[in-house]
Amino acid sequence: MFEEFVLAASTGDLSAEPRAREAADAVEFRMDLAADPLDQLAAYDGALPLVVTNRAEWEGGEAADLGRYDALAEAIAHDAVVAVDVELAALRGNAPTGERSHATALRESAREEGVSVIASVHDFESTPEVGTLSDLLADAASEGDVGKLATTANAREDALAMLRATHEATAAGHRVATMCMGEPGRHTRAVAPVYGSRIGYAPVDAADATAPGQYPLATLRGLVDGLLETDAEADG
Template sequence: MPAVCVPFVGRTAGALRAEAARAARLKPDLVEWRVDFFEGIARTADVVALAQELRNAAGVPLLFTRRSSREGGQPIALGEPEVVALYEAVCAARAADIVDAEMAGDRAHVQAVREAARAAGIALLLSFHDFAGTPPAGELLARFRQAQDLGADIGKLAVMPQSKADVLALLQATLQASETLDIPVAGMAMGALGAASRLCGGEFGSALTFGMGEAASAPGQMPVDALRAGLAVLREASARR
């Protein structure tokens, strides 16, 4: 079954601490800090210290993510070189367990984050998000392969389906990637149409799913308790095979 991740989307340190306290009660497998929501993102030392604090408070591994506005993230005042420097600082301090970088970004920037993660012994997740639609299954599979070719430890895709067929394309690509690549992959369709993929994605090879704690970080995320209940039903059914 997929690991369950709870995202943090607070804009202030106080809001983030409240999310971490709630996550500790929910006991997910890991948490994600979407730092692009944080109003203090430009203060590197504060980000590093808060990342360490949030991980300790949640009691589980931390995935550190800056999502760009082109892939559904919040606008920020930092340029891409400054974002890379922020990732390098987080890695140097070993303030996270996994870092998420967008594989569609500048190749030199992806390489810099990869090298920083490797030097610190931190896992690298390379991701791609399409909030406008869903590419064909073949293109999605190529994206998963790109993540592996770029040196990712985990590959992640999230798409916005316009039909049920789009959800099937995402699941098909996830299954093929999980069976043919050497790295774990995570695939999810967003929005109401894609909700089923968050529950059954593990049956198609997805290693990770996201459930909301205080708030969602992407359309279609369901409360983590409801997500867990659905996963438990699938787990029980699968055990009967």
């Protein structure tokens, strides 16, 4: 997983999966946004593999307490689940008390199950300078199988910094997934894959965006495929 770019359709409702099949490579199941997420998982018989995310409140999600790790531990045992998102701050001990032991235990369980770990960082305010972005990506990529970094671009400059950090991290051998949230960075959702980003996210239904500045799913698929296509493929 994640050897090549993966477009994940985000949703809290797995019954939406058939609408994602044409454009997405996977579904990101936002358990923190779902009603009865474990029941939904048990009933899931869709075609797309699942990335499970149970985003903590302190990282911009809606999961309130450590109980979210129990739900994730149960989720990763499901055959369809190929990856689990874990906040880097939890893995590194920079999160509220108790997070680190739960996060590292979940990572161990994931590896026993053959489930990839996405160590993620989100900044809903701003985009740090390139050096800080590079450090965050190196940290995240070392803690997970993929390091995910999503920051908020307040200007084009921020988007350029993210593209550069993505390029440098990839050139250094790290497996990363990057994007800028917010309008000035919107294009990075389509362009960062050119510089090595392994995962893109878009809502299954455009009205249900799970982060600021997301493209509609089919739009992002078209943009990424167009930008990643080589001359040789285009000429063929």
